[in-house]
Amino acid sequence: MRHILTLAGREIRDGLRNRWVLAITVLMAALALTLSFLGSAPTGNVGVGPVEVTIVSLSSLTIFLLPLIALLLSFDALVGEFERGTMMLLLTYPVSRLQIIIGKFLGHVSILAFATVLGYGAAGIALAAAGNGNGFAVWRPFVAMIGSSVLLGAAFVALGYLISAAVGNRGTAAGLAVGVWLAFVLLYDMALLGALVADQGRTLTPEVVNLLLLLNPADAYRLFNLTGFANVSVFAGMAGLAETLRLPPALLLTALAAWIAVPLTLAAMIFQRRQV
Amino acid sequence: MTDPSIDLINIEKRYGSQVAVRGVDLQLNASESVALVGHNGAGKTTLMKLMLGLIRPSAGTVRVLGEDPVASAAVRSRNGVGFLPETIAFNASMTGAEVITFFARLKGVPKAEGRDLLARVGLSDAAGQRVGTYSKGMRQRLGLAQALLGSPRVLLLDEPTTGLDPQLRQSFYAIISELRDAGATVLLSSHALTEIEGQTDRVAIMDRGRLIALGTIEKLRSIARLPVRMRISVESRAENLVQHLDGTVLNVSIINGAITGAEMNGFTVDLTCGDDSKMEVVRRAAAFGPTVRDIEIFPPTLDELYARFLDGERAG
Numbered sequence A: 001m002r003h004i005l006t007l008a009g010r011e012i013r014d015g016l017r018n019r020w021v022l023a024i025t026v027l028m029a030a031l032a033l034t035l036s037f038l039g040s041a042p043t044g045n046v047g048v049g050p051v052e053v054t055i056v057s058l059s060s061l062t063i064f065l066l067p068l069i070a071l072l073l074s075f076d077a078l079v080g081e082f083e084r085g086t087m088m089l090l091l092t093y094p095v096s097r098l099q100i101i102i103g104k105f106l107g108h109v110s111i112l113a114f115a116t117v118l119g120y121g122a123a124g125i126a127l128a129a130a131g132n133g134n135g136f137a138v139w140r141p142f143v144a145m146i147g148s149s150v151l152l153g154a155a156f157v158a159l160g161y162l163i164s165a166a167v168g169n170r171g172t173a174a175g176l177a178v179g180v181w182l183a184f185v186l187l188y189d190m191a192l193l194g195a196l197v198a199d200q201g202r203t204l205t206p207e208v209v210n211l212l213l214l215l216n217p218a219d220a221y222r223l224f225n226l227t228g229f230a231n232v233s234v235f236a237g238m239a240g241l242a243e244t245l246r247l248p249p250a251l252l253l254t255a256l257a258a259w260i261a262v263p264l265t266l267a268a269m270i271f272q273r274r275q276v
Numbered sequence B: 001m002t003d004p005s006i007d008l009i010n011i012e013k014r015y016g017s018q019v020a021v022r023g024v025d026l027q028l029n030a031s032e033s034v035a036l037v038g039h040n041g042a043g044k045t046t047l048m049k050l051m052l053g054l055i056r057p058s059a060g061t062v063r064v065l066g067e068d069p070v071a072s073a074a075v076r077s078r079n080g081v082g083f084l085p086e087t088i089a090f091n092a093s094m095t096g097a098e099v100i101t102f103f104a105r106l107k108g109v110p111k112a113e114g115r116d117l118l119a120r121v122g123l124s125d126a127a128g129q130r131v132g133t134y135s136k137g138m139r140q141r142l143g144l145a146q147a148l149l150g151s152p153r154v155l156l157l158d159e160p161t162t163g164l165d166p167q168l169r170q171s172f173y174a175i176i177s178e179l180r181d182a183g184a185t186v187l188l189s190s191h192a193l194t195e196i197e198g199q200t201d202r203v204a205i206m207d208r209g210r211l212i213a214l215g216t217i218e219k220l221r222s223i224a225r226l227p228v229r230m231r232i233s234v235e236s237r238a239e240n241l242v243q244h245l246d247g248t249v250l251n252v253s254i255i256n257g258a259i260t261g262a263e264m265n266g267f268t269v270d271l272t273c274g275d276d277s278k279m280e281v282v283r284r285a286a287a288f289g290p291t292v293r294d295i296e297i298f299p300p301t302l303d304e305l306y307a308r309f310l311d312g313e314r315a316g
Helices: A002-017 A020-038 A051-074 A079-084 A086-091 A097-129 A136-166 A170-199 A206-214 A217-227 A230-236 A239-245 A249-273 B044-052 B074-080 B096-106 B111-120 B136-147 B166-181 B217-224 B238-244 B275-287 B302-315
Strands: B006-015 B018-028 B032-037 B059-064 B081-084 B154-157 B185-190 B202-207 B210-215 B228-234 B251-256 B267-273 B292-298
Touching (some): A002 A020, A002 A097, A002 B096, A020 A097, A051 A136, A079 A170, A086 A097, A097 A136, A097 A249, A136 A170, A136 A217, A136 A230, A136 A249, A170 A217, A206 A217, A206 A249, A217 A230, A217 A249, B006 B044, B018 B210, B032 B044, B044 B081, B044 B154, B044 B185, B074 B081, B081 B136, B111 B136, B136 B154, B136 B166, B166 B185, B202 B217, B217 B302, B228 B275, B238 B251, B238 B267, B238 B275, B267 B275, B275 B292
Parallel strands (some): B032 B185, B154 B185
Antiparallel strands (some): B006 B018, B006 B059, B228 B267, B251 B267
């Protein structure tokens, strides 16, 4: 455990030093604040929108942004150290490869969690200060969004680690990371939509669609935030969908957790066998 | 005798169809320092990586401090292993002090020991600077400091003296002998025998993945049976001297002395002889009389010795 913390600490210090932490936090805070205060602009008025509107717009943005940041943070976590030659020395120390991968992963997830909590938290505090949203019921979805955003980020960090463990050089890893981002964030939903239209409900029954949505961490995140809470789903235009989907929030969170555990386990297995 | 600290039995390592190391048997004991000598690509680094568990042998058995280095049980035994890679790389954004503290934590060594080691390699003043600003020599010294953390029982140093200035090289060898005397096994690699400067107890010569010679420098000299060169300066009667030495020398030539003038006229007799007849030549030359002014003996250089083993291997 001590070794894991030492390794995580090094990643965090590295992130602080090369301004990654600062850049991500500022970016997230700026976007969150902009969306909270200009979120109602499409409806014709500029001003502070309700918390629920902020949650809808912010979570939609998170789906695009956070996976990209997570992949950028993680794609060279292992392959970069192999290429620079720092991994070879590290592997001669009394640390197991499992400890190395878990320690580094925790370090990167901490950076992402810190930036998300601080950036989105700032927006939440600003909304509250502007006299918006009273009571726990309003803020619960907001807190849940921050928490699930961290999970979504962690899932893509885990995917980044899988790429990083599997490929031989940084260039390939970077290319694959962009590919994974495109596939999960953009192409998957388009393909699913196209299939639904073409299929006309013959083989793609609601059960199959549910399963397919769980097979993409971005969709699990989207559904959790847009259908998980009745007051939010009204604003998201998902109220009707939420009833037919029948994917309980706990299941969606489990799917996100699986999207962290499975890629990270695979990454650890590949890393374990890799020769230097 | 206790078990060897490093035990390689019939090791082979292939990368695809390419054989990096084959048929290597090597046992290194506590309290000895061994130089692994060979040209680039001879398999020195591969051998070290096998000892460190960074790669798995294609065949054969590796044991370091009694453990198979690729087994998960070896994670603990790595506490007793120090390694200095050939090209050392550190996280450029960390300072020297942070690097050594990071590695000290991983080895469970007190922070103070890291600081002491930095001082020992002469990096105290640069400890607060980022490693990215370090020169090659400074990085090498930092690399040596991390390898020495926790007083390792096995120390593997890949081309350790490249990039070190002569003074630092001397203090480097002093540190090595100190560790060796304290019971450590030190293995250091080099691409030339002369680099080692006779600083190690034994020498292992590698060529194209094979271990072709192993022993003390003296033993290798006697195996190689390289001729000894000698230079005898005489005032006169050089031809007589040559006759007098007949039968003991392999090869002889007389060079007129460089200094001209009636009394100062001298001759230099250059000769080579077998190692076993060296003393006989000296005795006869000494008995030749006061006309012999000087006898110089040049034992074969380490480079000649090294070249002999490589030639022998390639001819065979």
